[in-house]
Amino acid sequence: MGMTMTQKILAVAAGLPKVEAGQLIEAKLDLVLGNDITSPVAIKEMEKMKVTGVFDRDKIALVPDHFVPNKDIKSAEHCKCVREFARQNEITNYFEVGEMGIEHALLPEKGLTVPGDVIIGADSHTCTYGALGAFSTGVGSTDMAAGMATGEAWFKVPSALRFHLVGKPDKWVSGKDVILHIIGMIGVDGALYKSMEFVGEGVAHLSMDDRFTIANMAIEAGGKNGIFPVDDVAEAYLKEHTNRPYKVYEADEDAVYDAEYTIDLKALRPTVAFPHLPENTHTIDEILEREPIAIDQVVIGSCTNGRMDDLRAAAEVLKGRHVAEGIRCIVIPATQAIYLQAMEEGLLRTFIEAGAIVSTPTCGPCLGGYMGVLAEGERCVSTTNRNFVGRMGHTSSEIYLASPAVAAASAVTGKISSPYEL
Numbered sequence: 001m002g003m004t005m006t007q008k009i010l011a012v013a014a015g016l017p018k019v020e021a022g023q024l025i026e027a028k029l030d031l032v033l034g035n036d037i038t039s040p041v042a043i044k045e046m047e048k049m050k051v052t053g054v055f056d057r058d059k060i061a062l063v064p065d066h067f068v069p070n071k072d073i074k075s076a077e078h079c080k081c082v083r084e085f086a087r088q089n090e091i092t093n094y095f096e097v098g099e100m101g102i103e104h105a106l107l108p109e110k111g112l113t114v115p116g117d118v119i120i121g122a123d124s125h126t127c128t129y130g131a132l133g134a135f136s137t138g139v140g141s142t143d144m145a146a147g148m149a150t151g152e153a154w155f156k157v158p159s160a161l162r163f164h165l166v167g168k169p170d171k172w173v174s175g176k177d178v179i180l181h182i183i184g185m186i187g188v189d190g191a192l193y194k195s196m197e198f199v200g201e202g203v204a205h206l207s208m209d210d211r212f213t214i215a216n217m218a219i220e221a222g223g224k225n226g227i228f229p230v231d232d233v234a235e236a237y238l239k240e241h242t243n244r245p246y247k248v249y250e251a252d253e254d255a256v257y258d259a260e261y262t263i264d265l266k267a268l269r270p271t272v273a274f275p276h277l278p279e280n281t282h283t284i285d286e287i288l289e290r291e292p293i294a295i296d297q298v299v300i301g302s303c304t305n306g307r308m309d310d311l312r313a314a315a316e317v318l319k320g321r322h323v324a325e326g327i328r329c330i331v332i333p334a335t336q337a338i339y340l341q342a343m344e345e346g347l348l349r350t351f352i353e354a355g356a357i358v359s360t361p362t363c364g365p366c367l368g369g370y371m372g373v374l375a376e377g378e379r380c381v382s383t384t385n386r387n388f389v390g391r392m393g394h395t396s397s398e399i400y401l402a403s404p405a406v407a408a409a410s411a412v413t414g415k416i417s418s419p420y421e422l
Helices: 005-013 039-048 073-088 103-109 124-132 141-150 175-186 201-205 208-221 232-241 284-288 308-318 336-344 347-353 404-413
Strands: 024-028 031-035 060-063 118-121 135-138 152-156 159-166 194-199 225-227 259-264 271-273 281-283 297-300 328-331 379-382 398-401
Touching: 005 024, 005 118, 005 135, 005 194, 005 225, 031 039, 031 103, 031 141, 039 073, 039 141, 060 073, 060 103, 103 124, 103 208, 103 232, 103 336, 118 124, 118 141, 124 135, 124 208, 124 225, 124 232, 135 225, 141 152, 159 175, 159 201, 175 208, 175 259, 175 271, 175 281, 194 208, 208 225, 208 232, 208 308, 271 284, 281 284, 297 308, 297 404, 308 336, 308 347, 308 404, 336 347, 379 404
Parallel strands: 031 060, 031 118, 118 135, 159 194, 159 259, 194 225, 297 328, 297 379, 379 398
Antiparallel strands: 024 152, 271 281, 271 398
């Protein structure tokens, strides 16, 4: 019986010739991640453990990004805690205001995530780095503390689902539409504690930004991780962003999967997840057949959709158009480098001339933190990853998850709209 990509990575990290689904292992870590919400808890746990120092100051990344720049005294205290810990332990990869970005966009950009790595992060969307052929997964703050102290973590080896991607997606169909389609198909628990493996000739038609989006939302299907093979597109990205050595793993031909699915990218349409679960999906065609859904706000950004492909798509829709009267449109580049590139390409001018605002990189509104909290009864089309009750503000507010193209089109019309119709 062969192994999947994920199982091969975990076997090497555990120093074992072979692992099987369900097996408990202890694995060495290549990177431990924390942010301004989860790191203070981990730091306090390390103090309880009476641990002095960290296992490797080069293999820890601390990225205050959720409430940064600080929105209030409590968030300032959290960031102060992380900042002091980083200084005391001489953490190499500490990124705050001026250098910062949304963690899951920033770390690949900085070249800190490469194929074959085992990465844990005290944030559920740590699974993003599987786009580069790494095993990466979210953990609790206590596991983060143990990881920072020892450089190891325990795992139950996941079984796997394999998604064969075929065909080439049409214009305005992005990675966000692919993953929303899959979540709508298998449900929010359809991949519970499983590895979601994306393969097939269709992968070549997905940009790295598309792949980051898809891997990012594996957790929204309950997945332990999402992972892509390392092809020419990934190799080109790695060559641009890092000089770290890495090892590429491929699944064995006789690897075992709990289920296999074929997704025809050519057949997909822009897809929107209605409140209050990411699985509650509808295609844009189905939406246009019903009564218009008026909205109050649009958010384009987050660790899911704040990269260059996302901003370019939104800007293409907004170019020469204007946000509808009464609609708040908030654009959040995911990192300082993305912000700068968007400025150099003229995208920021496009957003501002269209009546949108552009924020410094932050998670902000995604978790109802700041920079776009919703009031009672308000509706938002958002490129973020979750639309749970109260996720972005008042418990009676509603979040519709969509791609940047659909979000931008909706900002122009004031209702959920198709970019094809403008």
